[in-house]
Structure formats: C-alpha cells, structure tokens
Amino acid sequence: MKKVNPKQLCLNCFATLSSDRVCPVCGKKDEDETVAQHILPRRTVLHKQYVIAKLLGEGGFGITYLAYDLIFSRPVAIKEFFPDGAASRNVKFNNNVSVMRDKKIQFYRGLDRFNKETKRLASLENLEGIVSIYNFFRENNTSYIVMEYLDGVSLKRYVQKKGKLPVDTVLTILHPVISSLSAVHNAGIIHRDISPDNILITRQSEVKLIDFGASLPSDGNENEKAVILKQGFAPEEQYRLSGIQGPWSDIYALAVTIYYCLTCTLPPESVQRLYEDTLIPPSKLGSDILPHQEKALLKAMAVLASDRYGNIADFEKDIYAKKPREDVRKVPPKTEEKYKTRTEKGSTISYKTLKRLEEEKTTKSQKSPKQAIIDNIFSEGEKK
Numbered sequence: 001m002k003k004v005n006p007k008q009l010c011l012n013c014f015a016t017l018s019s020d021r022v023c024p025v026c027g028k029k030d031e032d033e034t035v036a037q038h039i040l041p042r043r044t045v046l047h048k049q050y051v052i053a054k055l056l057g058e059g060g061f062g063i064t065y066l067a068y069d070l071i072f073s074r075p076v077a078i079k080e081f082f083p084d085g086a087a088s089r090n091v092k093f094n095n096n097v098s099v100m101r102d103k104k105i106q107f108y109r110g111l112d113r114f115n116k117e118t119k120r121l122a123s124l125e126n127l128e129g130i131v132s133i134y135n136f137f138r139e140n141n142t143s144y145i146v147m148e149y150l151d152g153v154s155l156k157r158y159v160q161k162k163g164k165l166p167v168d169t170v171l172t173i174l175h176p177v178i179s180s181l182s183a184v185h186n187a188g189i190i191h192r193d194i195s196p197d198n199i200l201i202t203r204q205s206e207v208k209l210i211d212f213g214a215s216l217p218s219d220g221n222e223n224e225k226a227v228i229l230k231q232g233f234a235p236e237e238q239y240r241l242s243g244i245q246g247p248w249s250d251i252y253a254l255a256v257t258i259y260y261c262l263t264c265t266l267p268p269e270s271v272q273r274l275y276e277d278t279l280i281p282p283s284k285l286g287s288d289i290l291p292h293q294e295k296a297l298l299k300a301m302a303v304l305a306s307d308r309y310g311n312i313a314d315f316e317k318d319i320y321a322k323k324p325r326e327d328v329r330k331v332p333p334k335t336e337e338k339y340k341t342r343t344e345k346g347s348t349i350s351y352k353t354l355k356r357l358e359e360e361k362t363t364k365s366q367k368s369p370k371q372a373i374i375d376n377i378f379s380e381g382e383k384k
C-alpha cells in the first residue's frame with residue numbers, strides 16, 4: 001500500500017495539497033494553528049502512521065483528535081490518555097506527557113485501566129452499536145486508542161435542534177446501542193458514562209456509543225473505582241466509592257438518555273431523588289410514550305439499583321413490546337402450534353406460519369423507519 005506524504009496532506013479533507021499549500025479539492029489554505037500548549041499540534045505524526053488533523057474534544061480522561069491513517073488512507077479518531085489534573089504538557093518543548101508530582105499513583109493506575117479496558121473492548125468485534133477499535137499503542141509517556149471515525153452528529157445535538165422526540169423515533173435510533181450493550185455487559189464491561197453526547201449518529205445511518213474512558217470491569221475493585229459521573233445521568237451508586245456498580249448502573253444512564261430525548265429535560269440528580277423524588281413521568285411532560293413503556297422506563301430509572309432491571313435484555317423486551325408483555329401471548333402456549341387461523345385474504349394457515357410472517361413483516365419494516373429518521377437528520381443540514 002502506498003503511503004501518503006504527511007506534509008502534503010490537506011488536514012481538512014485529506015486530499016493532496018498543491019505546491020502553494022492550497023487544497024485543490026476543498027479549496028482550503030493550509031495554515032499553522034496552535035490550539036493550546038497541551039494539545040498535540042496539527043500534522044504531528046503518531047506511531048509513524050497517524051497524522052493529527054484537529055482536536056475533536058477534551059474531557060476528564062483524555063483528548064480526542066481527528067487524524068488520518070497514512071497506511072490505510074482513512075480518517076480515524078484517536079483518544080490520548082491525558083487525565084485532567086494529573087497530566088500536563090507543553091508542546092513548545094516536546095510532546096511527552098508529564099505527570100504531576102503528587103498525582104503519579106492516580107495517573108499510572110488510570111493508564112493501566114485505560115490499557116486493560118481498551119484490550120477488552122477491542123475483543124468485542126463487530127457490535128453495530130459500539131465504536132470499533134482499530135489500534136492501540138504507547139507513545140509520549142501515555143497511551144492512544146485508534147478508533148473508526150464517525151462522521152455525523154451527536155444525539156445531544158440532534159435533540160437540542162429538534163426538541164422532544166416521539167417515543168418510536170427514540171427507540172428506533174437507540175436500538176443498535178441497546179442491543180449491543182448486552183454484549184458489552186456480558187463481556188464484563190460497564191460503560192459508566194452513557195449520555196446523549198456519547199452517542200453518535202453517522203451519515204451512513206449508524207448509531208454508536210463512544211467514550212469508554214470511564215468504563216470499568218464489572219468486578220472492578222474499590223481501588224480501581226473513581227467517582228465518575230455526569231450529573232443527571234449517573235445513578236446514585238456512582239456517587240459513592242463503595243456503591244456496587246453493574247449493568248444496572250448503565251441501565252439507569254440509558255433510561256435517563258431516553259427520558260431526555262422524550263422530554264428535553266433531565267430528571268433530578270439521582271442522589272437528590274434518594275431524599276425526595278420529584279421525577280416527573282415523561283407522559284406528564286407531553287411525551288407520547290405508552291403506559292407499559294413508561295412503566296419500563298421508570299423501572300430502569302429507579303433510584304435504588306435493587307428496584308431496577310438487572311440486565312439490558314429484560315429492559316429491552318419491555319420497552320420495545322408493542323403491548324404490555326403479559327398481554328402479548330393470547331393463545332395458550334401448548335395449543336398455539338396446532339392452532340389454525342385465517343389470514344386477511346381468507347386462506348387458513350397455522351399459527352406458527354402466521355407468527356413467522358408477522359416477524360418477517362416487523363423485521364422488514366424496522367429497517368426503513370431508522371433509515372428514514374436518519375436520512376431526515378442529515379437532510380436538514382445538521383452538523384456536529
């Protein structure tokens with residue numbers, strides 16, 4: 001594979017620059033630009049393979065960059081471990097990360113967890129609702145995760161623009177994430193930071209969860225745990241070092257994410273709800289959520305973990321049920337195989353065949369609403 005020359009790369013559209021440093025494709029002139037002294041400068045080459053193009057975001061655990069993969073000729077997102085308050089750097093001198101003298105234990109413990117979690121996450125291949133990991137390497141006294149670049153819009157941005165979403169839209173958009181989360185939990189990983197700004201919707205109609213920076217093995221011990229939370233989204237057990245965290249913790253944050261999409265508001269903080277629960281059900285805030293769906297959502301948002309769903313699959317079954325689950329099965333299980341029914345056209349078919357045809361119908365019709373919703377997102381010129 002031919003390697004692109006990093007000096008000739010347009011950092012806006014990744015075409016080759018002409019000799020006057022103007023891009024013949026996007027028309028942008030290449031200019032030096034320093035963002036801040038701790039942010040890697042544009043055109044820095046990492047791992048001899050990735051050219052930094054721009055800063056995408058900066059959070060408590062790290063810095064995320066858009067970069068270009070010189071070997072595979074594709075954009076990628078790179079997350080650099082750079083914990084806020086424990087790491088520093090001045091790129092005028094070099095790109096190495098310095099660790100604050102009194103934060104060494106915190107930094108190296110965090111780095112170790114970041115490395116372990118990346119490996120665990122990378123082993124979860126081909127989950128449609130989770131960002132794919134391409135590579136991992138150490139450099140500059142820290143670690144880097146290379147991920148697929150998701151060109152699109154965050155769910156948060158989308159809701160901010162569109163306002164309250166109908167329940168069917170929310171459940172259609174979030175379906176890939178919800179179904180992939182089961183596999184993540186089964187692999188022993190808890191995300192711990194699920195929220196609308198960590199869910200990206202791409203132009204190719206993919207919906208993916210990003211930002212596993214705060215994730216933790218589900219058997220994580222207390223030394224590894226840090227109090228990590230996003231106000232409004234974090235369950236009460238995440239506020240306490242001794243709080244027992246598990247899939248139920250992600251279920252809370254996921255349910256708040258759904259609540260936010262339906263109502264454009266956040267519930268009171270979970271710790272506040274412990275003392276006085278003033279949560280307003282989405283139906284009272286104008287949402288079209290059905291009663292059995294609301295029951296499922298409120299159970300997923302229960303303040304105490306013991307009142308919540310223990311696993312995503314049960315929550316998924318209840319909230320996606322077209323009717324309350326008890327009402328779905330109208331034919332006694334033993335007789336249903338033999339039961340004959342009439343189709344709309346009048347011919348007689350077995351109950352089993354009817355079920356299969358209905359299932360096929362829903363599978364087919366499930367795809368198109370998602371496509372329609374996502375096409376609609378981008379047809380309105382939405383940008384991240």
Ligand SMILES: Nc1ncnc2c1ncn2[C@@H]1O[C@H](COP(=O)(O)OP(=O)(O)O)[C@@H](O)[C@H]1O
Nearest residue numbers: 056057058059060064077147148149150210211
């Ligand atoms: N794989 C990715 N593709 C595209 N953009 C990304 C990707 N990962 C992160 N980003 C962007 O970078 C921002 C910050 O990344 P994130 O992993 O959420 O870290 P943090 O929230 O800790 O800063 C995100 O909100 C998103 O806009």
Ligand SMILES: [Mg+2]
Nearest residue numbers: 059197198211
């Ligand atoms: Mg984030």
